[in-house]
Amino acid sequence: MKIRILVRLKPGVLDPQGRAVHHALDGLGFAGIEDVRVGRMIELEVADGTTDETLAKMCEQLLANMVIEDYVIERAGEQG
Amino acid sequence: MKIRILVRLKPGVLDPQGRAVHHALDGLGFAGIEDVRVGRMIELEVADGTTDETLAKMCEQLLANMVIEDYVIERAGEQG
Numbered sequence: 001m002k003i004r005i006l007v008r009l010k011p012g013v014l015d016p017q018g019r020a021v022h023h024a025l026d027g028l029g030f031a032g033i034e035d036v037r038v039g040r041m042i043e044l045e046v047a048d049g050t051t052d053e054t055l056a057k058m059c060e061q062l063l064a065n066m067v068i069e070d071y072v073i074e075r076a077g078e079q080g
Numbered sequence: 081m082k083i084r085i086l087v088r089l090k091p092g093v094l095d096p097q098g099r100a101v102h103h104a105l106d107g108l109g110f111a112g113i114e115d116v117r118v119g120r121m122i123e124l125e126v127a128d129g130t131t132d133e134t135l136a137k138m139c140e141q142l143l144a145n146m147v148i149e150d151y152v153i154e155r156a157g158e159q160g
Contacts, residue, residue: 006121021122024142030134032127039121041086042101047112054110062104 001048002076003055007064008039039069081128082156083135087144088119119149 009015015037022036042063046055055073064071089095095117102116122143126135135153144151 008121008123018122021142025138028138028141030138032130033124034127035123035125037123039123041088041119041121042098043088043115043117043119044113045115047114050112058105058108058110061108062101 003044004074005042083124085122
């Protein structure tokens with residue numbers, strides 16, 4: 001079973017990498033960009049019966065820093 | 081307009097970060113994981129009329145390293 005976990009900084013947490021990308025895109029002449037945030041995508045191939053609870057534990061113990069980051073779990077087929 | 085760009089290593093390109101995460105999850109006792117790949121998610125807030133062509137240019141010029149990475153552009157509402 002394919003799982004996609006998206007980890008992003010919580011709203012309000014400063015994102016220097018996003019700022020750098022924003023600045024670089026401006027410098028390349030791309031106009032009209034209002035905001036850029038950079039996060040991580042972790043794609044897992046897990047056993048079919050893996051529960052949401054187990055996936056949440058993986059995120060909380062390892063994949064995301066819960067102090068400053070949020071995560072979203074997407075199962076294959078849920079995204080377009 | 082909210083845009084989400086997912087950047088992942090091309091198939092076949094070694095992913096040491098994914099390997100490290102895989103190993104760490106095994107070490108934490110999570111069983112049944114077959115594969116882990118780590119990529120980037122870039123979330124942009126862009127002007128409403130921004131074309132796919134412009135977004136592709138952003139990816140190819142800055143956001144993805146086309147030699148070893150692929151990208152996918154998702155517009156808000158396309159994902160579950």
